[in-house]
Amino acid sequence: MVQELVGAAVGLVGVAGVYAATAARVVKQYERGVVLRLGRLSGGVRGPGFTMVVPVVDRLHKVNMQIVTMPVPAQEGITRDNVTVRVDAVVYFRVVDAANAIIRVEDYRFAVSQMAQTSLRSIIGKSDLDDLLSNREKLNQGLELMIDSPAVGWGVQIDRVEIKDVSLPETMKRSMARQAEADRERRARVINADAELQASRKLAEAAGVMSQQPAALQLRLLQTVVAVAAEKNSTLVLPFPVELLRFLERAQRPADPPPSGDGGTDGEAPATS
Structure with a gap:
C-alpha cells in the first residue's frame, strides 16, 4: 500500500514537472508576449520575465519591441x-x-x-x-x-x-557635368570682366595723376626699364617719352611771317612825292 502511494506521488511529481516544463515561458526585456487561447486573445500583453501558459490550449507569440x-x-x-x-x-x-x-x-x-x-x-x-x-x-x-x-x-x-x-x-x-562646367566658366568670365573693369579704373586714375606730374611719368619709365633689364634679356626696349615727341613736333613747325606795312613790300621804303 505504501509503495503504491509512493509510486503515485512520484508519478504526480513527474506529471507536474512535465506540465511545468511545457507551460513555463520566458519573455525577454525587449519583447512582449501575446497569448491566444483557442484562437482568441487571452488577457493582456505579457511583460518581460517568467510567465505560464496552458499547454496545448494557449499559444504564446513573442513580439520584438526594438527599433x-x-x-x-x-x-x-x-x-x-x-x-x-x-x-x-x-x-x-x-x-x-x-x-x-x-x-x-x-x-x-x-x-x-x-x-x-x-x-x-x-x-x-x-x-x-x-x-x-x-x-x-x-x-x-x-x-x-x-x-x-x-x-x-x-x-x-x-x-x-x-x-x-x-x-x-x-x-x-554627363549633361549635369556639362551644365556645371558651363556655370563655372560663366562665373570665371564674370570675375575676369570685373577685374578688368577695376584695373581700368585704377589705370585711369594713375594716368590722371601722372598727367599732372610729369616727373611721375619719368619715374615710371625708369622703373619699367629696370624691370625689363632685370629679366636678363638680350634686347632692351626703351620707351620713347611722349613729351619729347611733342617738343620736337613744335620745334619743326615753320615760324609765322611778320606782318607787312600798308602799300609796300618787305625791305622797300614807301615812295614819296
Whole structure:
C-alpha cells in the first residue's frame, strides 16, 4: 500500500514537472508576449520575465519591441520632369502595440516593406529631379507620413525614413557635368570682366595723376626699364617719352611771317612825292 502511494506521488511529481516544463515561458526585456487561447486573445500583453501558459490550449507569440532597421529595395521611376531614376531608402520603425501587430496584420514586417516601396515610387513620380538631389529632408518627411498612416492600425510606429541614394542615367550625369562646367566658366568670365573693369579704373586714375606730374611719368619709365633689364634679356626696349615727341613736333613747325606795312613790300621804303 505504501509503495503504491509512493509510486503515485512520484508519478504526480513527474506529471507536474512535465506540465511545468511545457507551460513555463520566458519573455525577454525587449519583447512582449501575446497569448491566444483557442484562437482568441487571452488577457493582456505579457511583460518581460517568467510567465505560464496552458499547454496545448494557449499559444504564446513573442513580439520584438526594438527599433527595426529595414532597407527598402531600389525603386525605379520617372520624375515629374521626365527623368528616369533609381532611389533606395531605409525605414526605422518599432512596434508600439504588440496585440495589434499580431492580430490585425499577418506579417507586419512584410506589410511595412511593401508600403515603403509603394510610397517611394509615389514620391518619385510627384517630385522633380532637383528635389530628389537637394531637398531630401522634405521628401523624407513625406515618406514618413505616407507609411505611418496605415502602419498605425497595425500597432507599428514609423520613427524615421531616409533616402539613401539616387542613381541617374549616364547621359543625365554627363549633361549635369556639362551644365556645371558651363556655370563655372560663366562665373570665371564674370570675375575676369570685373577685374578688368577695376584695373581700368585704377589705370585711369594713375594716368590722371601722372598727367599732372610729369616727373611721375619719368619715374615710371625708369622703373619699367629696370624691370625689363632685370629679366636678363638680350634686347632692351626703351620707351620713347611722349613729351619729347611733342617738343620736337613744335620745334619743326615753320615760324609765322611778320606782318607787312600798308602799300609796300618787305625791305622797300614807301615812295614819296
